[in-house]
Amino acid sequence: MTNKDNYQLKTLGRGLEVLALLKAAPGPVTLSALSRQLGEPTTVVFRILKTLEACGQIRQDGTGKAYGTVMQPQDDGATVERTLATVRALGEAYPGTVSAAELATLFACQAADLAGLLRALCREGVIEQSREGYWRLAHGCLALAAPLIGQDDLAADLQPIMEALRRETRETVLLYRISGERQTVVVSLPSPQPIRYVLGVGSAFPLYLGAGGKVALAYMPAADARRYLEQADLVSSTDYVPEANNIQLMLSRIRHDGYAITLGERVEGAAGVAVPICGPQGQLEAVISIVLPAFRTDRAQLERMATQLRRTLADAGYRADAGS
Known part of the structure; x- marks a missing residue:
């Protein structure tokens, strides 16, 4: 290999090092900073930068004093x-x-x-x-959301039922649809009380947190729920620590009871109860939930709310079981 070949390989290697440094940097990097990191004179680094810029791999920032990579x-x-x-x-x-x-x-x-x-x-x-x-x-x-909102017949049909539940409980009533691996609020009727827990339409959360998500996991095929818990990055947002094995045990109980109750999983000091809405074949279609500040309730009252939810849905002709 000739000296010219060695020089070209060294230059290419340095060029790749510059590109790697810029890709790894949190923001644009100056010529002097690159020179220090590489241990090369600024004149050498400047030539490398100009070559990479001409190839469309990097660009100068708005100040003209620093460089960053270009998305490919x-x-x-x-x-x-x-x-x-x-x-x-x-x-x-x-x-x-x-x-x-x-x-x-x-x-x-x-x-x-x-x-x-x-x-x-x-x-x-x-x-x-x-x-x-x-x-x-x-x-x-x-x-973008109009087709989902305007043509959700289930949400429209459930609206009067949800409004009645809000009047009776004076708490926030929510309807969730399951989108992929997240639960999304599609109807939100806020509590009329001054201290309340409210979620906006479009709010989305992972399935492993909250009563609504737990119901969704409990009523999806067991293999899918198990795979989700094995692959999900279970991150805490309160003092509650989600653990796959514990959640798996909870799912069996939820399926047996027909509802889920949670305290402080998504938001510290919030409580929630949720019930599934199933289709003719027992498939999960949506989840209806009541959420409220935890200081205003206890386990017995939450269980009564769950019973009330199930009875109200059954009276209206909705199925709240998976047919097993």
């Missing part, structure tokens, strides 16, 4: 995740705004990398720019 076409999965995370972040801030710089910090990238994504979402009416560099959720995003 094979990163389609990351693009989808970033798009959903952007909409979610703006939804959590609504009616407030979030700056492009804040989003870039959230995703550990450059604001320039988000420019195309933000423009595309704006063109589709999902988000809008309130002022230069600041974005918020737009009403056009409602069109």
Whole structure:
């Protein structure tokens, strides 16, 4: 191998090192910082950076003093995740705004990398720019959910029943649909009391937390529930510590009783009771739940609520068992 070959290989190796450093960095990196990390003169690193920039692998940030990587076409999965995370972040801030710089910090990238994504979402009416560099959720995003909301006959049919339950219990009544491995609120009727526990429509949670999720796990095929618990990253959000073996034992009890009761699993100090709504063949279609502050109830009252839920659904012709 000639000296020229050795030099080219060394240069290529250094180029790959620079690219790896930029990909691993939480944000843009300056020329001097790269020079220190590589132990190379700035003139050498500068030539490598210009070569990578010409190849479309990296770009300068808005200040022109630092460099970051450019998302490649094979990163389609990351693009989808970033798009959903952007909409979610703006939804959590609504009616407030979030700056492009804040989003870039959230995703550990450059604001320039988000420019195309933000423009595309704006063109589709999902988000809008309130002022230069600041974005918020737009009403056009409602069109995405319209088919689900407008054509959910079950939710529409259950609305009067849920309203009656709210009047009787004076607590928040929820209807969940199961979407993949999450439970999503599709109807929310808040308690009229000043101290209450409320979830907005569209709120989504993992199945291993809360009464609604426990019911969903208990009434799905046992093999699917077991696989979910084996693969899920069981993360605590309160003092409650979710453990797969303990949850598995709970599921048998829930299926036997026909309801689930939980205390402080998703939110400290919150209590919930949930009952399944099953189809003609015993398949789970939805979950109806009552949630309230834990200080206002006890186990006996929650059990009475569960019985009331089941009786109300049965009187209305809904099936609350899996046919086994």
